[in-house]
Amino acid sequence: MNERVREILGNYASDSPGTRTNLARLLNHGRLGGTGRLVILPVDQGFEHGPARSFAANPAGYDPRSHFELALAAGCNAYAAPLGFLEAGAAEFAGEIPLILKLNNSDSLSTGEPCSAVTGSVDDALRLGCVAIGFTIYPASNLRNTMYEQIRALGEEAKRKGLAVVVWSYPRGSALSKEGETAIDVVAYAAQIACQLAAHVVKVKLPTAHIEQAAAKKVYDKERIPIATLAERVRHVVQSAFNGRRIVIFSGGEAKDTASILDEVRAIRDGGGFGSIIGRNSFQRPRKEAIDFLQTVMDIYAGKSK
Amino acid sequence: MNERVREILGNYASDSPGTRTNLARLLNHGRLGGTGRLVILPVDQGFEHGPARSFAANPAGYDPRSHFELALAAGCNAYAAPLGFLEAGAAEFAGEIPLILKLNNSDSLSTGEPCSAVTGSVDDALRLGCVAIGFTIYPASNLRNTMYEQIRALGEEAKRKGLAVVVWSYPRGSALSKEGETAIDVVAYAAQIACQLAAHVVKVKLPTAHIEQAAAKKVYDKERIPIATLAERVRHVVQSAFNGRRIVIFSGGEAKDTASILDEVRAIRDGGGFGSIIGRNSFQRPRKEAIDFLQTVMDIYAGKSK
């Protein structure tokens, strides 16, 4: 096994061999297998944004199998989705690509304080042959404690059963401005919370240079924490995730132009981030274009491309 | 995924995607990955025969890590052992090779009707990141019902948790002569019983041309079932394992000379057997020799060597 993968697994020495085996499967699969970098394909937008907003741009995406196929063809490390999408392909693609079952999800049909519903179980993940469970928390929501307590219990169960735990940590809720959701202090804090909740892999949004909290701003100014460039901000977030001893990956966010995304990927790479989780920016493209795009991203992480 | 592996997985359509994923991991790993053939390294002899009888010939074998290393270096599909041996290496080798936890074992310190003790659990297998549980039954023992009922419960649990089930089926006990233990009718029956007990993978001994049961002999004679050559007998055993729809592998048995073993491997290959499980004949050799030997066996299965 690759030395970098061994080194990363060494950061999880408190975990069972089963959980480490599944982390290894995640790190060793696909085009980036063995590099210590990851690109994951997530498709939860059908649940989160509705089908037309998610799949009309590339109608192949209405078919659940198309996402397994895209992840496989592009050589992603894993494919992550809610229960329904995974059940609709797990048998046909058994053993072909590591799967992450997203255990909670929100729809866009209601308002109020953000809190996802638990829509799957750890036993579902075992039954479907997944390597990990995924779970979203919304720090800054008034309902955050509900989510923290759910992931506490689900995470404990997943680890007992040899699975890994991936946490999407997205600050959101009445305690935060829209701009604050991606403020550097808030994103770094979100990464720390997910690590403290004992996630193995943390997913956050790319941070802006904005600082949301007054109390934090004083420290950032006083200590002159470098946050001017995106790479610097990524480095700070990775530092905030137990100084690089937990895997942190970044979401692509809204669909945008290719050049911008590739610039972001270079910044993640240069800042020491572990990789990307790219949904809409991949599966909303036609198949061939999507594969080319994802492989370009991977080549940047692998150092094969600038 | 390789077509042959897909075809084999197709025989397990009643199983969950999780179990099929673990069968795929078994079939896709190592030097024979993707060929539909398997060579597994089992090391339960320390428990079954005692340490000196097992490891004195090649003292490296006293160290549990040596067996993980041998299986990895030789490119075996999996490594199978009791709880103690797996716990002593599963963390260090997490994710590097599929593991099978042997859930029951016998020692050689007592006499009486044969019946192994259950020495591990399905949850142990999850915790250690295994792809399958292993279990030994002794048809013809007066205590067979105890073992059948244990594997019934353990197999149901393993399947519910997404693992595969490997059954060692060794007829033995007061109802059988020593010669009868490897009689063709008895070995074929042992394979059938393991399949009816719903094993995914069945391990039996290579059969002789002897026929033990009078009632069976009439049928073999009347129907002129071909059992003259070892390849013919292997074919009959595979047929008896749901007509090749269950994976059947053969044990090497006692240590013997290399040429004999390679002849046996050719017969297994030609008779449509799925592979070998080779313990003493591999780990009792010095490391380099063991690797060469195992890879020669694999090359025969892969068709790279006669």
Add this chain to the structure above:
Amino acid sequence: MNERVREILGNYASDSPGTRTNLARLLNHGRLGGTGRLVILPVDQGFEHGPARSFAANPAGYDPRSHFELALAAGCNAYAAPLGFLEAGAAEFAGEIPLILKLNNSDSLSTGEPCSAVTGSVDDALRLGCVAIGFTIYPASNLRNTMYEQIRALGEEAKRKGLAVVVWSYPRGSALSKEGETAIDVVAYAAQIACQLAAHVVKVKLPTAHIEQAAAKKVYDKERIPIATLAERVRHVVQSAFNGRRIVIFSGGEAKDTASILDEVRAIRDGGGFGSIIGRNSFQRPRKEAIDFLQTVMDIYAGKSK
């Protein structure tokens, strides 16, 4: 729904709608659907007698799918088999024919007082979509209480989960002569015991005119119970099964010539038996011949043929 089926279901008024639904599925499927008569294909001989004795005469039978196909093509009411055989086809044939999971089985490799091993669970039956569990008891075995207590627990669970319960009641053991196993008093008693154990469907062997128990002989003589013809004996067995308020079917026993079997079927029909369960006499014939044979049997039950 057919009046005769409604009438039979009316005898099970203490059971849940779920169990009655599954009894209705059994009674309404196939060529005899709706007549109140049944022909069931059982294939447990691979486990009970070994593969060659069971399948060499018609090697298609080594393949588990062949039995699903035979039961379907012939129009049987159901197919009954152990866990391994059902798992090897339940997915492919899902919803095509009612299935009965035989929860205990014996092999022929050992001796001693007869007692089958429990080799499947009620949850397995649910998972495989079965309509009923099957269970064998050996009244007259010294181990009968073990079996009675197992079916008590399994039957209660099956009923709670909406399944039907089929009991094979075969007197056998050290308390009985070989001839006594099919004695009219013993077979009638075996039917009664299965009914008292709360089976929904009872399977017994065809009885001879022999009377085994001295205490019973006095009564048969004194009350002049008619047992001279096979039809009379069938009638007495049906009477002993709660006066026809429980479904009683008869096994074909050893392979024999067609004319003899058809005569037996006529006697079962004329004596008010509910049908036959025919294994070796069907699947050991070539496919076409087996279908013709089974359909001839069904036509006799349906009154389409003498």
Add this chain to the structure above:
Amino acid sequence: MNERVREILGNYASDSPGTRTNLARLLNHGRLGGTGRLVILPVDQGFEHGPARSFAANPAGYDPRSHFELALAAGCNAYAAPLGFLEAGAAEFAGEIPLILKLNNSDSLSTGEPCSAVTGSVDDALRLGCVAIGFTIYPASNLRNTMYEQIRALGEEAKRKGLAVVVWSYPRGSALSKEGETAIDVVAYAAQIACQLAAHVVKVKLPTAHIEQAAAKKVYDKERIPIATLAERVRHVVQSAFNGRRIVIFSGGEAKDTASILDEVRAIRDGGGFGSIIGRNSFQRPRKEAIDFLQTVMDIYAGKSK
């Protein structure tokens, strides 16, 4: 409520209101309702002796409904039977007569030390609307501890769920002569054991004047315990059942002539026994005769007839 019934219920003050409610239902139903005396119809002979020996004399008895009807028409306090017989009528006769589910039963097809098999559960009794569970113990069997421990657990569960507990206490087994089974010292001892096992209602056989145990004989002689007449012996058994604070009823035993039975009933009445449980001597008679007979018995208990 009748004073005598209140007085009897007062002896069960440690029991829950639910259990006392069910004892009251037993005492208040039928022709003897409210008198503190009971006549119960038990039909377990189909299981215990086989169908022909039980029902051929009056073939109506093959139909399970006939026994519900007889118990109702005669005005018995309750009907007791194994699971199969109760399931075959409990829905049709729901709420018409108190039911007792006999939770263990023996057949006559095997030999060996006596021990009934558990063939029903407390939840079955709830599901069928029973007022009590019934259980047979064989003091003097080498397997008595098995039975004592089973009734301990079943009795505890029945009481927790508000049911009453009826124990058939029949000394039998290798430790006792045939004559000893109904010896006065043994029957009194059997009644005591059932009471100590916390039965609410105890059923024993009518005792003879024989004394089986040497140690007991000394005391009977020394203390001049009166046991010459049947009424005296009944009085001694009732005394042995917590001095009349537990309900003791007596079984009719084998079929015999009517006059003898009525004499026995008078002795039970005069000795302070609580009533009779009469199986074969009632249901083996034609319906009209059986009703007349049972009502004559009840009239004796009610004091309406000598």
Add this chain to the structure above:
Amino acid sequence: MNERVREILGNYASDSPGTRTNLARLLNHGRLGGTGRLVILPVDQGFEHGPARSFAANPAGYDPRSHFELALAAGCNAYAAPLGFLEAGAAEFAGEIPLILKLNNSDSLSTGEPCSAVTGSVDDALRLGCVAIGFTIYPASNLRNTMYEQIRALGEEAKRKGLAVVVWSYPRGSALSKEGETAIDVVAYAAQIACQLAAHVVKVKLPTAHIEQAAAKKVYDKERIPIATLAERVRHVVQSAFNGRRIVIFSGGEAKDTASILDEVRAIRDGGGFGSIIGRNSFQRPRKEAIDFLQTVMDIYAGKSK
């Protein structure tokens, strides 16, 4: 058993014999036993309205035994109360009158959206010898889902344990005007909801001719549903309760003059209602007067009085 009771029990054929037995006990007890009509005494006002408002008018009511005695003396079919009141008399009155344990209750000390607290369990009901559990739902409360989910679980458990389920269905809450609580469309809807929640017995308030919902009003007008007289409205409610296949009884409501209540009872009888549940209007009267009053009500139902 009375034909009308058999006919009513026939409407509950999906239920176990145990549940049907307890429904039969309810229908067969007391002065109206066997008529298919019921008068039940409920005393939950101590909890719901406080002791002085409930019992000061007739201080005997402070003593829990007085209500058992009233129900018995008047010949009611059953007595219903919360856990405390039942525990305070169930032992003394064991077996004398069917009991219904009200499993949830509200006090009058708080405001806010109506939702009763669960104050008893199904096992309490078994322990106390009850025939049924009672449960109140408040359709139109914002907390209705809490109550619907509680009765779903409690009802499932009660049925599994052989008890019957009585639901008080009282529309109430912020979604409804005060007048709307007894509007004919709302009461009919409340009866339907209770039936759909699988109650065996439904208790609603007597409806007025008011129609609350605009959408319903259109249909009532268009289809000219007759609701002018109270008897017509009762008939419509009974129709709405599965066309008379579920038992519907009506509450007396607030204390009022005797003549008015008797007129209401005549309307319930003429409209095909199954009976009354009368609390304050009975137990707040002096004992003798209360008995006379309740028996007058029963005579109207029995047709002995106009």
